[in-house]
Amino acid sequence: MSNTVTTRRPVADSAxxxxxLKQPRLPRWAxxxxxxAAVAVGCGIGLVAGLESRIQWGLIGALLFILGTYVLAAAVxxxxxxxxxxxxxxxxxxxxxxxxxxASLIWETVVRGIKVxxxxxLSHSMGTLPDALPGGGIYHAIxxxxxxxxxxxxxxxxxxxxxxxxxxxxxxGRLAKAVTFFVDVxxxxxxxxxxxxxxxxxILILGFGPSGFAGAMALAILxxxxxxxxxxxxxxxxxxxxxxxxxxxxxxxWRTILKVVLPTSIGGITTGLMLAVARITGETxxxxxxxxxxxxxxxxxxxxxxxxxxxxxxxxxQQGSDASYDRAWAAxxxxxxxxxxxNLVARGIARWKAPKTGR
Amino acid sequence: MNSAPSISSAPPPSAPPASSVSGKAVRPGDRIFLxxxxxSGIALLVIMAAIAAFLTVRSVIAISGDHANFLTFFEWNxxxxxxKFGIAVLAFGTVVSSVIAMVIAVPVAVGIALFISHYxxxxxxxxxxxxxxxLAAVPSIIYGLWGALFLVPHLTGLYSWxxxxxxxxxxxxxxDQAPRALFTVGILxxxxxxxxxxxxxxxxxxxxxxxxxEAALALGATRWEVIRMSVLPFGRSGVISASMLGLxxxxxxxxxxxxxxxxxxxxxxxxxxxxxxxxxxxIASKFSEADEFGQDALIASGLVLFVITLLVNGAARLIIxxxxxxxxxxx
Amino acid sequence: xxxxxxxxxxxxxxxxxxxxxxxxxxVEPRSVTAFIGPSGCGKSTFLRTLNRMHEVTxxxxxxxxxxxxxxxxxxxGVDPVAVRxxxxxxxxxxxxxxxxxIFDNVAAGLxxxxxxxxxxxxxxxxKSLKGANLWNExxxxxxxxxxxxxxxxxxxxxxxxxxxxxxxxxLMDEPCSALDPISTLxxxxxxxxxxxxxxxxxxxxxxxxxxxVSDRTAFFNLAAVGQPGKLVEIxxxxxxxxxxxxxxxxxxxxxxxx
Numbered sequence: 001m002s003n004t005v006t007t008r009r010p011v012a013d014s015a016x017x018x019x020x021l022k023q024p025r026l027p028r029w030a031x032x033x034x035x036x037a038a039v040a041v042g043c044g045i046g047l048v049a050g051l052e053s054r055i056q057w058g059l060i061g062a063l064l065f066i067l068g069t070y071v072l073a074a075a076v077x078x079x080x081x082x083x084x085x086x087x088x089x090x091x092x093x094x095x096x097x098x099x100x101x102x103a104s105l106i107w108e109t110v111v112r113g114i115k116v117x118x119x120x121x122l123s124h125s126m127g128t129l130p131d132a133l134p135g136g137g138i139y140h141a142i143x144x145x146x147x148x149x150x151x152x153x154x155x156x157x158x159x160x161x162x163x164x165x166x167x168x169x170x171x172x173g174r175l176a177k178a179v180t181f182f183v184d185v186x187x188x189x190x191x192x193x194x195x196x197x198x199x200x201x202x203i204l205i206l207g208f209g210p211s212g213f214a215g216a217m218a219l220a221i222l223x224x225x226x227x228x229x230x231x232x233x234x235x236x237x238x239x240x241x242x243x244x245x246x247x248x249x250x251x252x253x254w255r256t257i258l259k260v261v262l263p264t265s266i267g268g269i270t271t272g273l274m275l276a277v278a279r280i281t282g283e284t285x286x287x288x289x290x291x292x293x294x295x296x297x298x299x300x301x302x303x304x305x306x307x308x309x310x311x312x313x314x315x316x317x318q319q320g321s322d323a324s325y326d327r328a329w330a331a332x333x334x335x336x337x338x339x340x341x342x343n344l345v346a347r348g349i350a351r352w353k354a355p356k357t358g359r
Numbered sequence: 360m361n362s363a364p365s366i367s368s369a370p371p372p373s374a375p376p377a378s379s380v381s382g383k384a385v386r387p388g389d390r391i392f393l394x395x396x397x398x399s400g401i402a403l404l405v406i407m408a409a410i411a412a413f414l415t416v417r418s419v420i421a422i423s424g425d426h427a428n429f430l431t432f433f434e435w436n437x438x439x440x441x442x443k444f445g446i447a448v449l450a451f452g453t454v455v456s457s458v459i460a461m462v463i464a465v466p467v468a469v470g471i472a473l474f475i476s477h478y479x480x481x482x483x484x485x486x487x488x489x490x491x492x493x494l495a496a497v498p499s500i501i502y503g504l505w506g507a508l509f510l511v512p513h514l515t516g517l518y519s520w521x522x523x524x525x526x527x528x529x530x531x532x533x534x535d536q537a538p539r540a541l542f543t544v545g546i547l548x549x550x551x552x553x554x555x556x557x558x559x560x561x562x563x564x565x566x567x568x569x570x571x572x573e574a575a576l577a578l579g580a581t582r583w584e585v586i587r588m589s590v591l592p593f594g595r596s597g598v599i600s601a602s603m604l605g606l607x608x609x610x611x612x613x614x615x616x617x618x619x620x621x622x623x624x625x626x627x628x629x630x631x632x633x634x635x636x637x638x639x640x641x642i643a644s645k646f647s648e649a650d651e652f653g654q655d656a657l658i659a660s661g662l663v664l665f666v667i668t669l670l671v672n673g674a675a676r677l678i679i680x681x682x683x684x685x686x687x688x689x690x
Numbered sequence: 691x692x693x694x695x696x697x698x699x700x701x702x703x704x705x706x707x708x709x710x711x712x713x714x715x716x717v718e719p720r721s722v723t724a725f726i727g728p729s730g731c732g733k734s735t736f737l738r739t740l741n742r743m744h745e746v747t748x749x750x751x752x753x754x755x756x757x758x759x760x761x762x763x764x765x766x767g768v769d770p771v772a773v774r775x776x777x778x779x780x781x782x783x784x785x786x787x788x789x790x791x792i793f794d795n796v797a798a799g800l801x802x803x804x805x806x807x808x809x810x811x812x813x814x815x816x817k818s819l820k821g822a823n824l825w826n827e828x829x830x831x832x833x834x835x836x837x838x839x840x841x842x843x844x845x846x847x848x849x850x851x852x853x854x855x856x857x858x859x860x861l862m863d864e865p866c867s868a869l870d871p872i873s874t875l876x877x878x879x880x881x882x883x884x885x886x887x888x889x890x891x892x893x894x895x896x897x898x899x900x901x902x903v904s905d906r907t908a909f910f911n912l913a914a915v916g917q918p919g920k921l922v923e924i925x926x927x928x929x930x931x932x933x934x935x936x937x938x939x940x941x942x943x944x945x946x947x948x
Contacts, residue, residue, distance in 0.1 A: 021761055021776065023769035055517050080581055080802070081771075087583035091478050094470025098557070101550045102494050105505045159399045166396035179400040181676075182407045188604075188672030189410070189665070190611020192639045196661040197410045200417045204651060221406060228403070254392035275496075282498020285613035285639065289646055310500040310614070317504055317618060325508065332501045343496050347489075481748055570785040574848070576746060578799035578855060579775025588798065592789035 024076050031069060031089065038065035058100070062093050106336075113333025116326045122334070125307075126295040131316075134323040138331050140297040144212055144306035148291065149281050151216035151301060152223055157273055159220075160227025167228070168235040169257055186225040194221040195286030203290070210292040212301030215308070218286035223276045230272025234265040267353020274346035278339045284310040309335045410665075418659035424652060429659065434624050435645065437653035446660050451626050452541055452635035453664070456616070457609040459545025459630070464552050465602045471553070472560035472598075476567075477586060488561060495554035503618035506547040507539075511619060514538045514546075518631045533631035539621035542630040544637070547615055552605035559604060563597030564590055596678050603675030607668050613639035638664040692719035692889040693759040693858040695740065700754030701918070702732070702739050704747065709735045711918035713754075715908060717859075722881060722890045724900035724927065727910030728942065732919025733893050736910070737861050740891065741777035742770040758858065775803070778857035778888075782864045784844035786836030786851070792819075793832040795847055799855035814854055822850035823880050842873020849880065853888070860884065862892040866899065878903050897943060901931050909939045 042061025051057065069089045074082035116134070124137035163183070167176055198218040202208050238261050246256040262269070287293075292305040293315050309331055316328035422429050425444060432445020475487050515538055522533035571589035580588060617640045621633035636644075642657045649657060695717040702710045710732035717723045725733040738744040739752050742763060756763040763773050786795045796815045800806055806814075815832070819825040824846040828839070836847050845865055852860060862881070866874040881903045884890060894900050900907050908924035923936050934940050 021758070021763065021769065021772045022765070022767045023772055025767060025769065051516060051520065055513060056520055080584070084581035084583040087586070088478060091470045091474045094467045095474045095479075097467055098471050098550075098553055101510075102553075104509065105497070105502065105550075108505055108509050109501060159402055162396040162399035163403055166393075166400045170393055170396060171400070175397070175400065179403060182404055184676050185669060185672060186403070186407060188607045188611075188668050190613070190639060190668055192611065192613045192642050193410070193414070193661050193665045193668075196642065196658050197413055199654065200413045200658055201409070204417065204654065205413070221410075224403060224406075252386050252389055254386075254388045257392070278496055282496075282500065284498070284500045285643055288643055310498055313500050313504060314614060314618070317507065328504055332504055335498055336501055339496055339498060340493060343493055568785075570781060570783055571787055573743065573746070573779075573781060574785045574787065574851075575798075576743060577741065577774055577779035577781075578802060578851065579771050579773075580802055581771050584802055588787060592787070 023078070023081075025081075026073060026076055026085075030072065031085070034068040034072065035065050038062070038068055062097070065089060066093065109329060109332050109336055112326070112329035113331075115330065117330040117333060121327075121330055125297045128295070131319040131324050132321040134326070136327060138307075138309065138312055138327075138334060140294065141307040141309045141312040141331065142334075143297060143299065144291065144294075144301075144308040145281060145310075147301040148212045148216045148219060148287065148306070148308055149277060151213060152219035152280055153273070153277055155216065155220035156223035156227055156276070160224045160276075161231055161269070163224075164228045164231035164235060165257060167232055169253070169261070183225045183228045186221070187229065189222070190285075191218075191222055191283045192285040192289070194218045195289040197221070198286070199289050209303075210290055210305045211303055212291055212298075212306040215287045215291040215306075216301065218290055219280040219283060222283060222286070223280050226276040226279060227273060230275065231265075231269050234268030234272065235261060237268065238264045267349055270353075271346045271350040274342050274349070278342040278346070281339055281342070282310055282335060284308075284314055287311045288314065309338075414658055414662040414665060417655045418662045421652065421655035421659040425656070433626070435641065435656075437645075437649060437656045442652065442656070444656050446638070446663055448624050448626055449636050449638045449641050449660060450663070452544075452620075453610055453637040453639075453667075455630065455635075456541050456544040456548060456637060457606055459542060460548035460552060460609045461602060461606055463546065463549035464556055464605060465598070467549075468553050468556035468601070468605075469560055469598055471557045472564050473586065473590075475557075475561050476564040477582070477590065488558070491554050491557050491561070495558060499551060499612060500614045500618075502547060502551050503615035506543070506615055507618040510547060511537060511539055511543060514543055518542075521631065529628050530630055532629045536633055537621070538631055539619055539633050540629075540631050541620070541627070541635050544616050544620050545630075547619055548609040548612060551612065551615060552608050555608060556601045556605040559601035560594065560598050563594040563601070567593040596681065600675040600678040603671055603678070607672045607675070610671065611639055611664060611668050612637075613643050616640040617643045692887065694719045695859065695889065695891075696755075696757040697740075698755045698757075700736070700739060700752065700756060702735050702744055702753075703749070703751040705749035705751075707916075708918040710739075710910075711920050713921045715921060715924050717889060717891060718906070719889045720885060720887070721905040722885045722892060722903050723924075724904035724907045725891070725893045725910060726895075726897060726900050726907060726942075727919070727922075728912070729895075730915065730919070731910040731912045733908075733910045734863050735919070737863055737891060737893050740859070740861055741779055742773045743779065745770070775799075775855060776857055777859040777861060778852035778855065779861045780845070780848050780852055780863065780865045783868050784841055784848050786839075786844050786847050788835065788837045790836060791833045792828050792836050792839070792847060795836045796850050796854050798851060803855065815850075818850040818854035819847075821853055821884070822846045823876060823883075824850055840873070842869050842876055845869060845873065845877060846880065849877075849884075853884070857888065859889040859891065862890065864893050864895060867895060874899070897931075901927060907931070909934070909936075909942065911938055911942070 039061040041064055042057050045060055046057035066086065066089050070082050070086045073085040121137040122142070123139050125140035126136040129136045163179065167179060171179070195218045198214055202214050202217065203210070208214065242260055242264060243256055246260045247253065251259070287308045288311055291308060291311065293311045294305045294307045298304050298306045313328045313331045313335065316324040316331065424442060426441045427443035427445050429445050431447050432443060433447050435444045436442060437444050471491070475484050475491070479487060515535070518533045518538050519535065521531045525531035526533065567590045571593070572585050575585040575588040616637050620636065620640055622636040622640065622644060623634035624636065625634050627634035638660050642661055645653065645657060697716070698714045700710070700713045701708060713736060725737065727733050735744060740756060740763075744750045744752055752764060754764070758776070762768070787798060790798065793815055796818050797811050800811065800814060816825060819828060824843060827843060836844060839847060866877050869877065878899065881890060881892065892903065904927045906924060907927040907930040909922045909930065910919050911922045912919040922938055923930070923934065925935070930939060931943060934943065
């Protein structure tokens with residue numbers, strides 16, 4: 001070991017120690033100041049050059065901000081710090097870049113949707129109203145959505161739950177592996193393909209007409225893998241000790257699952273179900289192929305075309321008149337509110353019922 | 360390791376079967392319950408098989424009635440005595456719009472994920488993650504409505520600017536129509552898949568081991584160097600699979616494309632001008648006027664879409680599975 | 691190489707919780723100083739204030755002064771990155787970068803600080819690995835991932851990585867707690883060699899270890915759970931273990947406590 005102790009490091013010159021711990025630094029307010037300046041210059045350029053699109057103003061401002069921080073930091077603090085600042089400004093810009101359209105989406109929906117949204121809109125159907133005229137409502141679409149989503153959940157929830165129980169509590173061997181794999185595959189099925197499948201079987205081969213139930217079957221296909229996945233995750237969170245404790249008391253396995261495992265994870269399972277319902281509520285494509293849409297109230301999901309909220313939005317948009325745009329936005333607002341409320345409640349349940357273990 | 364709810368423990372926790380202990384016949388309750396749950400699993404497999412089978416059967420009917428090459432023909436004409444249709448335009452449009460979406464969305468999503476996991480003030484970070492998850496739930500038809508009525512009119516300025524400076528490439532030439540074009544579709548799809556890609560990437564970045572970040576910090580690394588040395592290498596496969604999941608969504612998206620794109624059966628070199636189409640969009644817009652044979656033809660194109668998304672999602676799952684082994688070995 | 695550390699009136703917080711209260715001490719250059727004390731007494735937290743790692747933890751905040759040869763680590767204009775470059779650290783669990791080879795792990799710190807010729811890097815890596823008594827075991831597989839080594843080897847790899855950037859001070863946070871006795875012995879021998887070149891501060895739960903490796907020992911304690919930890923006394927290791935001046939130290943060392 002003598003060599004390490006005695007030889008003074010020849011590399012010491014190539015690895016220069018910081019002479020002082022103090023490094024020249026930009027003041028803390030520098031990034032904010034540069035950002036303000038960049039936006040101002042960006043808008044200035046936009047005004048002077050007469051660029052119409054605000055998007056361009058923003059992009060120019062962002063570019064100036066990145067360049068500004070990098071050059072200033074490189075000059076004052078050195079290249080390493082400048083790279084660090086470059087990464088920071090890029091990350092911030094990504095964030096802003098994403099927030100702007102998403103916020104705009106919500107904003108536009110609320111502002112344009114609130115115009116015709118009232119009690120009348122919620123409690124009336126379109127009836128025989130010509131599309132270009134104002135008035136009408138979404139009562140028939142709400143009925144249709146509730147029935148279709150309800151039926152889909154009735155089909156998908158038991159199959160999904162039982163499959164998850166099979167995978168976690170019983171599943172071993174080839175069958176379980178195959179199921180796991182195909183559940184993954186199924187998660188990725190485009191909704192329009194699920195619609196085409198029901199179309200080919202139910203309508204083209206078996207010869208039934210369009211109905212809410214046909215749509216519900218396609219929605220169920222989309223919902224099943226989501227339910228399986230989320231339930232599986234929740235069941236896996238139940239500690240094995242609980243199962244063993246119950247089995248050791250001589251409780252049969254199926255009663256252990258029903259009385260111990262499921263009650264322990266019921267909060268998470270409910271959350272998963274609600275999120276899955278929220279997801280299929282917004283599906284349009286299969287409904288378009290299988291339910292067709294209608295202007296009047298059809299209370300029977302097993303017979304004849306029905307309406308649904310997302311399809312209503314699409315068809316009103318297709319009409320292309322001011323009145324129908326207003327209705328489309330209002331229905332979109334109702335749809336978004338419904339989905340968001342489902343999500344919030346579901347996540348609330350998850351937090352409230354969360355298993356006290358870990359994390 | 361034993362009770363940790365680790366995802367990597369592939370064999371699901373299952374107690375020793377009661378039957379082998381009691382020695383005698385399985386209880387009826389157990390048998391019924393096992394039968395029900397296994398039956399559901401099998402039902403799922405049957406559904407998958409049925410999807411593949413029925414789509415194939417109908418596709419065979421359609422393709423055998425096609426008087427043109429189904430893969431390379433440029434038009435979609437399913438009526439009349441000699442129907443001629445092909446998916447070339449649809450394949451082009453689907454791939455191009457999805458690729459544009461990925462190119463825009465993935466870097467931005469990684470940025471936001473890093474923002475939430477490593478840059479945002481702590482008070483902001485977890486509500487932000489929450490909001491991103493909520494945005495992932497916004498129905499696609501609403502993105503479509505917003506895209507058609509808000510985004511499209513706001514893009515004309517940007518497109519003429521692109522035309523001024525990059526128009527010579529051909530790809531970015533723009534002749535001042537309403538930009539209901541593939542590029543617009545790409546932008547909209549990017550916005551749509553942003554939440555899902557972000558939320559998966561963020562999960563992975565948050566899981567990056569603290570001890571490796573501290574190791575980098577203790578060597579005197581800046582925040583960016585810490586991320587480059589310990590977070591990104593750890594998260595790489597996660598980001599790839601998140602992107603694939605996003606790609607799968609972009610490929611199969613129907614309504615947002617159907618509302619924004621002004622379709623046309625041609626391959627337009629300029630991505631800023633209207634025209635083109637995607638598999639899903641074509642099905643949605645052609646469906647109402649299609650007769651039974653026309654519907655079969657649409658089903659055939661749907662089968663192609665199905666196969667493509669299967670491949671993409673399968674690749675994503677493979678990457679995730681590989682990563683599990685990797686992290687399990689290091690746990 | 692090595693520098694003296696002068697701490698005065700240092701308190702550290704996690705959010706509103708005060709973890710350590712008003713600590714002052716001096717750590718001599720080219721010596722090993724051990725921190726001992728019951729769990730939760732703040733000795734690891736205190737260690738992490740010596741290279742400004744404490745402020746990385748959420749809500750982490752520090753008051754007071756840490757002078758490194760008269761320069762305050764917490765002075766205005768001091769760059770924490772430069773501080774950590776000057777004060778190296780080895781952690782409780784060996785943490786080589788899993789995606790890097792053994793060579794790249796050792797070279798990681800140098801590469802951050804500028805570009806080097808391959809030959810220079812080779813020299814530094816060899817010297818550092820020799821310094822960490824690891825060279826003979828790994829010289830034939832420098833391009834293999836560091837995570838393939840045993841726990842003790844990984845920890846020595848981390849030490850090599852820390853000393854490769856030639857820090858002034860080396861902080862060690864229970865470096866042997868995840869290791870078996872033989873690896874522990876190897877690390878303890880290494881500490882004895884490293885103190886010729888570095889100022890070493892080591893946190894340990896193992897009192898025999900403190901007695902074996904350190905020149906001076908600081909005993910930390912806390913009045914009750916939830917109370918901030920305090921420095922009870924710091925003295926030559928021999929004094930602390932034979933004739934401490936505070937009763938609590940004697941109680942702790944003789945096992946009547948904690």
